[in-house]
Amino acid sequence: MSTAKRKRLGDLLIESSVISDEQLQQALREQAKTKQKLGDLLISQGYITEQQLFEVLEFQLGIPHVSLFKYQIDPSITGIIPESLARRYQAIPLHKEGGKLLVAMADPLDYFAIEELRMSTGFRIEPAISGKDELQRAIARHYGLQDSMSQIMGDLPTVDEIRETEITDEDSPVVRLVNQMIQQAVQLQVSDIHVDPGEANVAIRYRLDGVLRTERVIPKQMQGFITARLKIMAKLNIAERRLPQDGRLKMQVDYKTVDIRVSSLPTIHGEKIVLRILDLSVGVKAIDQLGFSPRNHRVFKSMIEVPYGIVLITGPTGSGKTTTLYSALQHLNKEDTNIVTVEDPVEYQLEGVNQVHVNPQIGLTFAAGLRSILRQDPNIIMVGEIRDSETAEIAIRASLTGHLVLSTLHTNDSVSSITRFRDMGVAPYLIASSLVGVVAQRLVRRVCNDCRTSYAPTEQEAIYLRSHGIHADKLYKGTGCGTCNQTGYRGRVAIHEVLAVDDRIRQLIGMESTIQDLRRAAAETGLVQLMDDGLDKAVKGITSLQEVLRETVFH
Numbered sequence: 013m014s015t016a017k018r019k020r021l022g023d024l025l026i027e028s029s030v031i032s033d034e035q036l037q038q039a040l041r042e043q044a045k046t047k048q049k050l051g052d053l054l055i056s057q058g059y060i061t062e063q064q065l066f067e068v069l070e071f072q073l074g075i076p077h078v079s080l081f082k083y084q085i086d087p088s089i090t091g092i093i094p095e096s097l098a099r100r101y102q103a104i105p106l107h108k109e110g111g112k113l114l115v116a117m118a119d120p121l122d123y124f125a126i127e128e129l130r131m132s133t134g135f136r137i138e139p140a141i142s143g144k145d146e147l148q149r150a151i152a153r154h155y156g157l158q159d160s161m162s163q164i165m166g167d168l169p170t171v172d173e174i175r176e177t178e179i180t181d182e183d184s185p186v187v188r189l190v191n192q193m194i195q196q197a198v199q200l201q202v203s204d205i206h207v208d209p210g211e212a213n214v215a216i217r218y219r220l221d222g223v224l225r226t227e228r229v230i231p232k233q234m235q236g237f238i239t240a241r242l243k244i245m246a247k248l249n250i251a252e253r254r255l256p257q258d259g260r261l262k263m264q265v266d267y268k269t270v271d272i273r274v275s276s277l278p279t280i281h282g283e284k285i286v287l288r289i290l291d292l293s294v295g296v297k298a299i300d301q302l303g304f305s306p307r308n309h310r311v312f313k314s315m316i317e318v319p320y321g322i323v324l325i326t327g328p329t330g331s332g333k334t335t336t337l338y339s340a341l342q343h344l345n346k347e348d349t350n351i352v353t354v355e356d357p358v359e360y361q362l363e364g365v366n367q368v369h370v371n372p373q374i375g376l377t378f379a380a381g382l383r384s385i386l387r388q389d390p391n392i393i394m395v396g397e398i399r400d401s402e403t404a405e406i407a408i409r410a411s412l413t414g415h416l417v418l419s420t421l422h423t424n425d426s427v428s429s430i431t432r433f434r435d436m437g438v439a440p441y442l443i444a445s446s447l448v449g450v451v452a453q454r455l456v457r458r459v460c461n462d463c464r465t466s467y468a469p470t471e472q473e474a475i476y477l478r479s480h481g482i483h484a485d486k487l488y489k490g491t492g493c494g495t496c497n498q499t500g501y502r503g504r505v506a507i508h509e510v511l512a513v514d515d516r517i518r519q520l521i522g523m524e525s526t527i528q529d530l531r532r533a534a535a536e537t538g539l540v541q542l543m544d545d546g547l548d549k550a551v552k553g554i555t556s557l558q559e560v561l562r563e564t565v566f567h
Contacts, residue, residue, distance in 0.1 A: 020121075021051055022039075022040070022050060024068050024072050024073070025065075025068055028068045028071070028072065030060055030064050030068060031054065031060060035057075035059050039053050042057070051065055052144075061462050062143055062144075062462050062495055063462040063495075069120060069121075069141050070141075075120045075139060075140065075141055076140045076141070077140065077141050077142070078106065078116050078140040078141070078142050079142070079146070079494045080116060080142050080146040080147065080150045081494055081497070081498055083106060083116075085104065085105075085150065085154055086107075087154065089105045089106065089107065089108060090104065090155065092113065092133050092135070093105050093115070093129060093133060094132065095151075095155040097128065097129060098155060099155075101117065101119075101125040101128070102117065102119070102144060102151070103115050103116065103117045104116050104142075104147060104150050104151055104154065106140065108135065111135055111136050112135060112136050112137075112138050113133060113135035113137055113138065114140060115129060115137050115138065115140065116140045116141070116142040116147060116150075117140065117142070118142065118143075118147050120139035120140065126139060142494065143493075143494040145200065145495060145497070146495070148196070148200065149196070149497070152192065152195070152196035152199070153228075179237065179240045179241040179244055180244065186237045186238065187241060189234075189238070190238060190242060190245070193205065194272070194287070194289075195265050195266070197218055198266070198270055198289060198291065199265075199266065201220070201291075202219060202220050202289060203220070203222075203288065204224075204286060204287065204288050204289065205217070205218060205286070205287040205289070206218075206219070206284070206285075206286050207238060207242070207286075207287075209232075209279060209283065210232075210281055211281055212232055213230060213232050214229070214230050214231075214232060214234065215228075216229070216230065220497075221499075221501055221502070221503065221504050222330065222457065222504060223457075223499075235282055236282075238285075239276070242274060242287070243276065243285075245261045245274070246259030246260060246272075247259050247261070248274065248276060253278060253282075253283055254278055255278065256275070256276060256277050257275075257276045258274070258275050259273075259274045260272060260273045260274060260357070261274065268291060270289055270291050270292060271290040271292055271359075272289055272290070273287070273290075274286075274287055275288075290359055290360065292360065292361075295360075296335075296339055296341075296342045296360055296362065297335060298339065298342070298343070299312070299340065299343050301339075302335070302506055303505040303506045303507070303508070303549075303554075304508055305508070305540065305545060307510075307538070307540065308451075308510040308540065311449070311510045311512050312340075312451060312508075312510050314512070315448050315449035315451075315510075315512060316344060316416070316418070317344075318416065318448050319416065320411055320412070320414045320415055320416055321411050321416060321417070321446055321447065321448035322418075322419065322448060323340075323417070323418050323448050323449050323450075323451075324398075324418075324419055324429050324449075324450045324451070325337055325418075325419075325420045325421075325450075325451045325453065326420065326422065326424075326425075326426065326428070326429050326450060326451070326452045326453075327422075327423075327452055327453045327454060328422060328424075328454075329422075330455070331454050331506075332455045332506050334359055334396075335506075336451065336506070337394060337418055337419075337420065338359070338362065341353070341362060341365060341394055342362065344392055344416075345362065345363075345364055345365060347364075349391045350366075350388070350390045350391050350392070351364070351365045351366065351390065351391065351392045351393075351394070352365075352367075352385045352388055352390040352392075352393055353365060353366070353367045353368060353393070353394040353395075354370060354378055354381035354382055354385060354394070354396060355367060355394070355396035356369070356370040356396050356397070357370075366388070368381050368384075370396070377403075378395055378397065378398070378399060378400075379400070379402040379403045379406055382395060382403060386406075386415075391416065392415065392416045392418070393407075393410060393416070393417045393418070394417075394418045394419065395407055395419040396420065397419065397420050397421070397422075398419050398420070398421055398436075400436070401436040401438065404433060404438050405437075407419055408438060408442050408443065409442070411446040412442070412445055412446050424452070425452045425509060425542060426450040426451065426509045426510070426511035426534070426539070427450075427530045427531050428527070429452075430443060430521055430527075430530060431527050431530075433447075434524070440521055440522055440523075440524050441522055444518045444519075444521040444522040445518075447518075448512075449510065449511055449512045449513055450510075450511045451508055451509070451510050451511075452542055453507065453508045453509070453542075454507050454542060454546075454563040454564065455504045455505070455507075455563070456505060456506075456546060456559040456560060457501035457502075457504050457555065457556075457559050458502060458503040458504060458505050458554060458555055459488050459489060459500065459501060459553060459554065459555060459556055460490040460492075460493065460500055461495075462493050462495040462496070462502075463490045463491045463492060463493035463495070463496065464490055464553060465488070465489065465491055466486040466487065466488050466553070467486065467488075467489065468485065468486060468487075469485075469486070469487050473487065473557055476557075477557075480543065480547055482547055482551060484551045487550060487551065488550070488553035488556060489556050489558075490556075501556075505554055505555060507542055507545045507549060507560065507563070508540075508542070508545050509539065509540065509541055509545065510539070510540070511534050514537055516533050516536070516537075517533050517534065517537070520533055542564050543564045543565070546559075546560030546563070546564055
């Protein structure tokens with residue numbers, strides 16, 4: 013590479029007026045501590061977007077930007093760069109011409125990587141830049157999985173003859189295939205992997221940002237091997253194929269510890285396996301990282317900082333209730349406080365918090381666990397979920413005897429949780445005395461920062477916004493790019509409805525008022541409904557109007 017191109021990234025970004033000198037110095041100080049690449053650090057700090065980085069390298073140095081989703085990679089080319097180097101340097105070969113090899117890289121200014129690739133391949137390396145997520149997907153797709161699959165298919169005994177070494181030996185193709193399937197999912201920040209058996213084949217599907225998509229379809233003959241390997245990893249009974257089973261496992265992926273819950277379910281085409289992935293390195297978010305609006309943030313903090321009472325988080329499965337609960341616990345976790353939880357299952361382990369895993373098979377239910385916890389002198393109790401009247405009754409009585417109780421319920425909005433307690437047979441005067449507040453929430457997909465564009469609302473959208481008292485000249489959507497896998501969305505954010513129970517609402521609860529009266533009183537407290545919090549985030553460009561409607565109107 014010519015000396016003209018040997019410029020430092022920081023200098024290029026300052027020359028292009030993308031960042032200030034002060035921002036660069038701050039990032040360099042942080043880099044000295046974390047040893048992260050400067051480009052990654054600047055993106056994670058929010059100083060630049062991946063797209064801005066591409067543009068600077070393209071315009072200043074003439075390094076082309078390649079979208080791998082649109083690029084047909086010839087399988088014979090990928091063999092030129094060994095898999096170990098491709099993964100280490102996040103690089104994949106695209107095209108060779110004479111003595112030149114075009115290579116897509118996450119960091120085309122990594123001269124050591126370019127030199128090592130040159131010496132390994134014997135080609136002169138022409139770097140191009142690609143998004144990290146795109147590269148990880150491409151490497152996972154074009155390297156290991158394909159190798160493992162062809163190895164398995166080459167020497168495949170019948171399902172009844174699965175040899176133990178096939179599913180326990182770390183070097184066996186089956187083990188490599190499963191490891192790479194999980195590794196790819198972790199790199200893409202997938203929340204669930206579905207191994208879906210069909211009549212003729214097996215679909216491997218990933219849930220990313222709440223949406224399921226098929227990642228690959230594999231031959232039916234491999235089903236028994238993959239199922240057996242996953243069951244061995246999760247310490248499940250490999251011979252039991254007629255009953256559902258649940259287990260969990262821990263794995264190191266890219267130097268990070270991931271906790272994986274494994275569930276098997278017998279179907280007419282064999283066992284379906286679902287893996288729920290929890291990246292333990294991400295940790296528990298602080299309350300101010302949960303996407304609360306300033307008003308909701310203030311009200312929520314005041315609710316969880318009371319000395320006693322019950323605070324509820326409500327919403328359907330997969331709406332981020334557990335994340336909010338853990339953030340609240342982390343906020344309250346002080347040396348002088350005894351916090352005890354009863355959960356099914358324990359998702360994240362919190363330092364200094366006593367966490368109990370329920371086990372109904374031996375009689376350790378939420379209710380039984382809660383009774384035992386009360387004898388442990390707790391200040392704060394977290395109950396994973398209130399599922400029945402017995403748990404509801406104990407939780408409410410605990411909150412009236414000097415404990416702060418945090419828990420979750422499945423209801424559609426905040427006010428409905430009051431009527432849900434009534435339906436469970438809890439006396440209205442107990443609800444009125446104990447309930448401090450309720451948070452209802454949903455998760456909506458974030459518009460991708462790299463391809464976000466504004467547009468004028470359609471007539472129908474404008475009418476809808478006006479009906480909610482909003483006049484907006486523009487809304488936002490993602491056009492689809494390599495960073496977001498052409499979806500227009502990347503990551504998720506919560507929308508909230510935070511109800512603080514005041515004296516007027518207490519009085520109405522005690523009088524067994526209708527839900528309509530309760531909603532009117534809640535509105536008078538300044539309650540911002542789920543829909544309105546979502547619309548506010550759509551107008552600000554955090555999410556799209558379609559996402560808000562999908563999660564609040566159509567559910």
